[in-house]
């Protein structure tokens with residue numbers, strides 16, 4: 001199997017920049033693609049990306065806005081927002097014809113199609129090998145070299161393991177699995193649940209409610225995961241429970257921070273991507289199609305769409321019938 005000497009990171013936001021740093025630390029030859037040529041030129045000359053302030057980009061990371069050039073790498077990491085992944089992979093597919101791994105690093109489910117990230121890659125770039133990287137990892141922590149561990153999934157175990165070898169280092173520790181769907185469900189659902197927990201903290205409902213909501217959130221994430229064939233060790237692993245714990249406990253999470261602002265009745269944080277907002281309506285459509293109950297996610301979707309007030313949604317959750325814990 002190839003040693004994956006060259007890596008292209010597609011999307012120069014906070015996460016793409018952190019991942020470029022990770023790949024450079026692991027000894028890869030790295031190219032970071034930004035869609036805007038001026039933005040790419042500015043990052044290339046200043047070695048600083050305003051999306052990830054205070055992090056200096058290693059001198060050997062090439063920054064480009066040429067997608068054809070980036071698409072020729074031996075491994076591609078896609079770090080655009082989830083709803084834009086298809087658009088960018090469509091273009092990548094016109095340039096890259098070899099069967100290279102394309103690793104989705106976005107967390108979400110596509111509107112309209114209900115497709116998970118690796119399904120989109122499979123449709124948009126049929127010659128490529130889809131994989132997914134997800135887990136508890138704030139871009140800022142990762143870029144600064146603080147210890148993090150994530151899950152990397154591909155259908156072929158040998159390939160998943162080779163990708164881990166190519167990207168892993170002492171401070172960025174990917175664990176490999178073949179449970180692709182399990183990994184992508186965790187990353188998508190935890191963002192929606194983090195908004196709910198942020199709202200409860202913003203409303204000062206207390207630490208006990210925060211723990212209860214996170215746990216019941218995990219119950220519904222697991223129900224959907226099981227219905228879609230995820231393995232229980234994935235759901236309780238880094239990309240499931242691990243990422244849920246991180247984002248439901250820290251205002252550093254943009255999803256949690258959005259919930260916090262909503263709960264406090266404050267303006268939402270400006271210019272911050274909170275993927276849970278896009279994922280919430282799709283997640284509940286997906287759950288309904290599987291006859292899976294996701295009351296916490298439904299409450300988030302109804303608050304975000306204006307169908308429910310926060311107080312009505314909280315009251316709705318607290319007055320649900322008592323039942324067995326499952």
Ligand SMILES: NC(=O)C1=CN([C@@H]2O[C@H](COP(=O)(O)OP(=O)(O)OC[C@H]3O[C@@H](n4cnc5c(N)ncnc54)[C@H](O)[C@@H]3O)[C@@H](O)[C@H]2O)C=CC1
Pocket residue numbers: 011012013014015016035051079080081082084087088105106107108137138139140272273275
């Ligand atoms: N920031 C973090 O700590 C982590 C983020 N992620 C995931 O990574 C994905 C990206 O998040 P961030 O980098 O944090 O967001 P960000 O808001 O910092 O950056 C998003 C980037 O995508 C680019 N972009 C937007 N639309 C595009 C399009 N149509 N084509 C190409 N590029 C486009 C933007 O120019 C921007 O550079 C999200 O799905 C997020 O959930 C995953 C793990 C950690």
Ligand SMILES: O=C(CO)COP(=O)(O)O
Pocket residue numbers: 107135136137138139191194243246247252253254255256273274275
């Ligand atoms: O996915 C993340 C951490 O694992 C980042 O969380 P936010 O997108 O909520 O900031």
